[in-house]
Amino acid sequence: MKSMKTKWSAAIASLFAMLLISTANASFLGPNNLDHGYFLTSNYSGEDAPPGATLIVTAETTDVRVTAVRFLWFAPDGSLARISPRISVWENSSEWTNGTGSYTIYFAEDGYEPSLSGHWGVVAIFLDLSENIICRFSIFVAIRFTFFNVIPEIQALGTAGSAGIMVLGLALFIIKGRKQKPTI
Numbered sequence: 001m002k003s004m005k006t007k008w009s010a011a012i013a014s015l016f017a018m019l020l021i022s023t024a025n026a027s028f029l030g031p032n033n034l035d036h037g038y039f040l041t042s043n044y045s046g047e048d049a050p051p052g053a054t055l056i057v058t059a060e061t062t063d064v065r066v067t068a069v070r071f072l073w074f075a076p077d078g079s080l081a082r083i084s085p086r087i088s089v090w091e092n093s094s095e096w097t098n099g100t101g102s103y104t105i106y107f108a109e110d111g112y113e114p115s116l117s118g119h120w121g122v123v124a125i126f127l128d129l130s131e132n133i134i135c136r137f138s139i140f141v142a143i144r145f146t147f148f149n150v151i152p153e154i155q156a157l158g159t160a161g162s163a164g165i166m167v168l169g170l171a172l173f174i175i176k177g178r179k180q181k182p183t184i
Helices: 002-022 155-179
Strands: 038-042 055-061 068-074 080-083 090-098 101-112 118-127 133-143
Touching (some): 055 133
Antiparallel strands (some): 055 101, 068 080, 118 133
């Protein structure tokens, strides 16, 4: 009887471990602010863009040497799909404040309507007045087709639903096993 309890305990522990692994998030690993002087975001950052949507990528910098930005758009297969013209930076009185001080934020935006679904890569090349490259910064944006019969990926609801279904399945398995005990 002890070995059966041990097996059930191991099965339950494995299910919860799989649940935790499936909801892991590694967004904290990369720089996500202007502390490094450069930042790139999209109007669909962190979510899938629907097909036919215009993606707008915004480059931000606190580097006063930057006068323009050029955007390179890469299709999901890695091929270069678009090179933007030289886009001059502008400011709107926004400031970035950290432990070393406050800095003016300079912006540049580019929009594109991708024709393919998948993960699109966008590279922003920050240029100075002489067209010298000061920095390159990249971002990935996902374009995915959404069908009506697909359950949206809502982390809290999806996690609770997955956990509930696993526990229900385990309970049904246990109940079924108790009803089918052989009598000799």
